[in-house]
Amino acid sequence: MLSVAQIGKEYGPAGPGRVVALAEVSLEVKGGDFVAIMGPSGSGKSTLLSILGAMNPPTTGTVTIDGIDVYGLSQERQADLRREYIGFVFQQLELLPYLTAIENVMLPLAILKMPDKRGKALHALEQLGLDAKKAARLPSELSGGEQGRVAIARAIVNDPPVILADEPTGSLDTESGQLVLELLRELARAGHAVVMVTHNLESRLVANRVINIRDGRCTFPETISACSAGR
C-alpha cells in the first residue's frame, strides 16, 4: 500500500550548515496497519509524515502508494493522488470555523463531480456517531470529542486507503483524545492504512506498530505484541 525506501531529507545549503532532517528511513504500511511514529520534537517525524503525504519531496529515496511513485508525478498529479489516496487529520483538527460540521466534511468532495455529496458526508458523520442535528452545528458548538469525529469524518469521506494523522490528540482533553485514538484504530481495523505522528506515550497502546525517530533516523521498530508484552 504505502512504501518508503531509504528516504532522506536535507535542508539548507551544502556544507556544514546543511540540516539532515531524515536519513535512510524505510517503511512499509499495509491496509489494516495502525502505525504510530514517535519521537521528541524536531526528531523528523512531521517531516516523515509530510513526505508520506505527497507534500514534501525527499532529497533521496522513493515513496510509492499503491505502486505509484509519488514524487515522480507532477505537483498537480500529486494533488490528485492526495485527493484519491490520502485522508488527513491535522494537529489542531483544523475545522473551518465558519462552516458547519457537515460542510467541513464535504470539503474534500467540493471539487469532485459526484451526486449527493451531502448524503455522503452525513453518512461519514453517522458512521462516527454524529447525527444530522450535530452535523448542522458549527465546530464551536461541538465538544472536543465531537470535533475530533468531524475531523476524522472529513479524512474518510471519500474513502481513501491511507489516513495520515498529525498529532490528532494534541489539542484535545484526555477523554476526547482517547476517543480519537479509538476511532483511528477502528479505521485501521476496517482496512485503512493509518499512520499517526504523536509524542503521546498513550498512543503506543492503540497502535499495532510503533516507529521511533530520533535525529532523523529510525531508532527501533516495535510491534504491538512486543508493546503489549511490556504493558
Place this chain on the structure above:
Amino acid sequence: MLAVLITSVVAVVASLYFVNRSASGDLANKVDEYGANITVLPDSEELPLTYGGVRVGGLTYGAHPLTMDQVALIRKIKNGQNINRVAPKLLQLVQVQGVSLMAAGVQWDQELGLKKWWQIEGRTPGGATDVLLGSRAAARLGGHPGSTIDVSGQEFAVAGVLQPTGSQEDDILFLDLATAQRLWNRQEEVSFVEVSAWCSSCPIEDISAQISTAIPGSRVSALRKAIESREILVGQFRLFSIVISTFMVLAGCLVILASTLGAVRGRRGEIGIFRAMGFRKRHVIEVLLLENLVIGIAASLVGVLLAVLVSGPFARVAAGVSGVSAPRAEILFAAIGAATLLVLISTLYPAWVASRLSPLVALRKV
C-alpha cells in the same frame, strides 16, 4: 471585513465617478446656456455695393421676415427638449430725442436668460413700458435708470443701463418685443432669433438641421466660435475626468488587491488544508475567485447604491454642481458590472499567489 472594505472602495470610486459625471454634464450645460449657439435669420439675397475697391454699403433684398408662428416651431423640433432659450428680436432704426439709434424688441425673460454676462445698473427690465439702454446709447441719450424717454411717440421708463460689453449691444436700445411690434406696426414680425441649445446629448449640427427643416426659407447657422469654445472647455474637463476616473479605478484596484493579498496571507493555513486535501492550483484560484465574485456582486450593489445616495449632495456641496440627476438604470448596472469585474481582476494575483502555497503550510501551521 474584506466585504466592508470592497464596499467602501466601490462606494468611494462610484461616488467620485458620479460626481465627476454630473460636474462634466453640468459644465457642458452651463457653457451651452451661456449665450446663443444658433442663429435663425430670414433667407435673403445680398448685393455688396463695391466699386474700385471702395465699399459704399450693401443691399439686402428679397428677405421674408420671420414670424412668431415660425419662432414657436423651434421648440417643436424632434430634439425640442434640447432647446434652452429662444430669443426672437425685432430690429428697427429709431429716432429718440433727436438721436438715431438701433432699437431691438426682445422677450425680456428669454433675452436676460441668454445674456448671463449682462450687468445692469438700475433694475431688471420686465414690463411692457420698460427699456434697457446700452452704455453708449445711454450716454448719447443722456438716459439713466429711473428717467423716461420717448420712443416712436410712446413714453418708456429707463429700467436700467448696461455696463459696457464691448459689443454692438452698447449702442442698442432694448424694449419689449410685443410693444415694439405694435409700436412699429410690424405685428408678428421677427428680424432674427438667437437660440441656446444643450448639446450634450445631441450635436448642434443636428439641432440646426432640424430647425432649418421646421422653418423653410430661413438661414440657420450654428455659431462656430461658440461650438469651438465649448468643445475646448468641455473636452479639457472630460479629459481631466477620464484621468481622474482612471486614477481612482487603479487606486481602488490596488486597495482591493492589497486587502485580498492580506486576506490570503491570513488564510495560509486554510489554503494549505485545501491543498493537502487534493485541491489543484486551479481549484484554489476558483475558490478565491468565486468567493470574491459573491463578495464583489454584493459589495458592488451596496457600494453603488451608497454612491447614488451620497453623490448628489456631495456634488452640490463639494463641486457646486446645480443640476444633479440620478444616474440612469443602465449606468447603474454598468457600474455594478464594472465594479464586480474590477474586484475579480484585482483578485487574480492574490489567487495566483494562494494557489502556489504549499500544502505543507497546513502541517506547519502550529
